[in-house]
Amino acid sequence: MEFDIDIGRIIKTVNKTECKRVGLQFPEGLKRQAVGIACKIEEKTGAEVLISGNPCFGACDIDTALAANVDVLFHFAHSQMGKHENVVFIEARSNVDVIPAVRAALELLTEDRIGVITTVQHVHKFEEVCGFLRENGKECIVAKGDLRVSYPGQVLGCNFTAARVDCAEILYVGSGMFHPLGVAIATGKRVIAADPYLKTAVEVNPERFQRIRGGYIARSMGAQIFGIIVSSKSGQNRMELARKLRDIALKHGKEAHILMMDLVTPDQLLQFKADAYVNTACPRITIDDAERFHAPVLTPQEFEVAVGEREWDKIEMDEIVEDAGE
Ligand code: SF4
Known part of the structure; x- marks a missing residue:
């Protein structure tokens, strides 16, 4: 995929603000451009450039440790989400003919x-x-x-x-x-x-998808111990929802434990002996990695169906919304 990235804007920002230390954070698909972009910035500004080596999947996922160590962090590809003191979002625009x-x-x-x-x-x-x-x-x-x-x-x-x-x-x-x-x-x-x-x-x-998800719900109906996953990434953190889900589990006679983690991967969950998991982190993890988890991982809404709190025909997609009031 070809993307247009506004490097000129980065160089202008660094020179204008006289930053001495610059951070760069790329999503997986753009990481191979990181070194080339870092070289250009160093050459045109004289600033020291630090590149985030951590995985990055969205604007919800700012490398806060790197941001704390640089004057400005340029986060690539995604549009702005939330307020960050020294983070500049550099969106990637595809030049493909639509x-x-x-x-x-x-x-x-x-x-x-x-x-x-x-x-x-x-x-x-x-x-x-x-x-x-x-x-x-x-x-x-x-x-x-x-x-x-x-x-x-x-x-x-x-x-x-x-x-x-x-x-x-x-x-x-x-x-x-x-x-x-x-x-x-x-x-x-x-x-x-x-x-x-x-x-x-x-x-x-969506029928095939819904059938497959129905299978995961059915497999979780007999689960006694639930792990409720909460992301430590600020843009994915839904602790309040996790606590609510834990209360629902307890109300239905289940055991539930909140697991707080940064990266949610099948390997990370392997050692926990829960019968099923509920994911309140990025909703895509539940779907994209479903087959790779050793136990069913449900969305919050699917979990509610599994324990009998919600009717089957009332299942909704899991979304993270940000109203003005929140
Ligand atoms: S929570 Fe997931 S889907 Fe939403 S912005 Fe972050 S990575 Fe993308």
């Missing part, structure tokens, strides 16, 4: 009013996408999400608030099926996913 995929989607769209959503990599293409849809007789709706997202129409793997629009059909422009699947389940709307890299479009069918 229109071939949107053209393919046009044949699958059946409604006149279309809600359009995407990830931060393609938000600069909204005008183009909506212009194309309008030329083809569609009304385009790009809605504002909550405070966790930076742009109207932007969705995250943990936040579909921009997809809660007043229309029956949604067009997702972006790669992968996680976001459109999440939107289809979270909103109950018909979702068409247009992948600009593959130049194809498909209608999202």
Whole structure:
């Protein structure tokens, strides 16, 4: 994937603020560019550059230890989330042409009013996408999400608030099926996913996914000991929810223990002898790594079904939302 990164902005910021020590944090897909970018910054500014070697999956995941050791930390690829004293978010924008995929989607769209959503990599293409849809007789709706997202129409793997629009059909422009699947389940709307890299479009069918998740819930129904995972990453930390879930477990005669951890991996959980886990950290972990865990790992909503607190037909997608009041 090709991304445009605004290195000029970084150099300008460092020179203007006369920073002596600069931190760089990249998500996994951009780490191979780290050394080249560090060299350019050192050459043009004379500042010392420190690169984060830790895994990074989102804007929720700031390397706070590195931030504490530098004058400014540049966090790459993601849009701003939360307030940080010395962190600058350098978004990555894809230069792939989105229109071939949107053209393919046009044949699958059946409604006149279309809600359009995407990830931060393609938000600069909204005008183009909506212009194309309008030329083809569609009304385009790009809605504002909550405070966790930076742009109207932007969705995250943990936040579909921009997809809660007043229309029956949604067009997702972006790669992968996680976001459109999440939107289809979270909103109950018909979702068409247009992948600009593959130049194809498909209608999202959440049924198989829901069946698989149902299997994990069923396997957890007999569980007696639950581990409730809480992330120590500030943008993923849902301790209050974890405590609420522990109370629910106790109410239903179960044992529950809160496990606080930074990185949630199958290896990290292996030594705990819980029968099942509930994940309050990044919701993607529950889904993306499901098959690799030795015991079922549920979303908070799935856990509630497993212990009898919630009806099966009331399952929702797990989201992390940030209202103005929070
Ligand atoms: S919580 Fe997960 S899905 Fe949400 S921003 Fe962080 S890494 Fe992405």
